Amino acid sequence: MKKVMLMVAVAGMIVAASCNNPKNNDTESEMTAGEKLDQTLETLEEHKDHAHATLQEELAKAEEKVNKAKADLDDAIEKGDKKAEESARKTYDEANTLWEKTKATAREAGVKVEEGTNKAVDATKDAAKATGNALDRAYDKTVDATKNAADATGKAIDNAVEKTGEKANKVADDAEKKVKDLKNR
Missing domain, CATH: 1.10.287 (Helix Hairpins)
Structure with missing residues (x-):
């Protein structure tokens, strides 16, 4: 008894x-x-x-x-x-x-x-489902963060192009003025 x-x-x-179970580092990462x-x-x-x-x-x-x-x-x-x-x-x-x-x-x-x-x-099973849900949320957050980073990068590139264009126009205008000044002398 x-x-x-x-x-x-x-x-x-x-x-x-x-x-x-404590994790077995040898196999845990492979499963x-x-x-x-x-x-x-x-x-x-x-x-x-x-x-x-x-x-x-x-x-x-x-x-x-x-x-x-x-x-x-x-x-x-x-x-x-x-x-x-x-x-x-x-x-x-x-x-x-x-x-x-x-x-x-x-x-x-x-x-x-x-x-x-x-x-x-x-x-x-509940733990596995919760893990799956957490992975889904992490994926969604990663996608959102990637989109946000891409948007920010795109805006930064647009700003850089715009400033470069403005600078190029200013340099061209200055060069044109100098050419006119040289002709008028």
């Missing part, structure tokens, strides 16, 4: 930890958000399957104890040994109680593992 509870606690911690999401979902399924297998193993052990205790009780009854029968009946009752508790715990743990996995999957 304690093993089952410990296993359920460990499974819950694994599921929770899988959502908050896309979609690949990371797929990997996280796969890991969650693996943990869920492992928890289910462990629960089934605990149930099988408890059932085996019940069957052995039942066989011992039947054997004691068949031999007519009242003291052995009493001891076997007590062992059988304890094993049966343990088996029922194990089944109840396994059902409860299975539901909790399933719920935990579903919540982790939903949280992972």
